[in-house]
Amino acid sequence: MREEVGRVSGPHGEVALWRRTDDDGTVVTELVVDGVFAMDDVDTSTERALATEALARAEGAELAVLVGGLGLGWTAAAVLRSPGVAEVVVVELEDALLGWAAQGLLPGLPSTADPRLDLVAGDVAAAFTPGRYDVVLLDVDNGPDFLVHGSNAGLYGTRGLARALAALRPGGVLAIWSADPSPALLDRLAALPGAVDAEQLVLPVEREGRVFEYAVLLARRAS
Structure with missing residues (x-):
């Protein structure tokens, strides 16, 4: 059984939230x-790994974390569960997702009541304030090679990555989620002035009898 939870048309197109119940009783949100x-x-293991792998490499306490892309809330929730996170x-980009989060409809983030959490509508590139964060997590699309919104391509280019690193x-640690391994993106990260410890x-x-390879790419801003 599949039911529509919400559908909103906005400046960036139509966004729909669906919920289905599989034959084994598992409830899946799409x-x-x-x-x-x-x-x-x-x-949701890779969305959560985006957060946990970056935070494991972060230094210090009272960490400030910027997350680009709310999605179904799993990355943000993993950040909030990590010790040492203060903000x-x-x-x-999609206002609809923020509204559904406020209504408790996102499975990964059933509540937005945590005082450390600030949900903001807009393009994450506008939040790249220099020297502002200890960790920057980017999951704004499916990675550089399979974009839902073509306008996100700039985030994965050298200029966009440099601005993210400068934030x-x-x-501090920059981490990027990708639906596929991306050697080209890794090369761009490693070549950024001030970037060290770049890795993929x-x-x-395993899904539906097939094995998919997702990736998390990381780099640190030099001390």
Whole structure:
């Protein structure tokens, strides 16, 4: 059984939230943008790994974290569960997702009551204030090679990556989620002035009898 939870048309197209119940009783939430499947929560391990892998590399306490892309809320929730996090700013392009979050409809983030959490509508690039954050997490699309919104391409280019890195304090960590391993993106990260310890984690996930390889790419701003 599949039911529509919400549908909103906005300046960036139509966004729909669906919920289905599989034959085994599992409830799955799906996000569809302009008729294109964007994500579901059959397996959320890589979205959570985006947060946990970056935070494991972060230094200090009272961390300020910027999350680009709310999605179904799993990355933001993983950040909030991590010790040492004092502030989480989540910037989401789609107003509909912020509304559904406020209504408790996102499975990963059933409540927005945590005082450390600030949900902001807009383009995450506008939040790249120099030296503002300890961790920057980007999950604004499916990675550089399979974009839902073509306008997101700039985030994965050299200029966009440089601005994201500059939003970090010295020693801070930038992490990017990708639907596929991206050697080209890793090369761009490694070549950024001031970037060190660039790496790509390939995360295999089995779905419906197939193994998919997702990736988290990370780099640190030099101290």
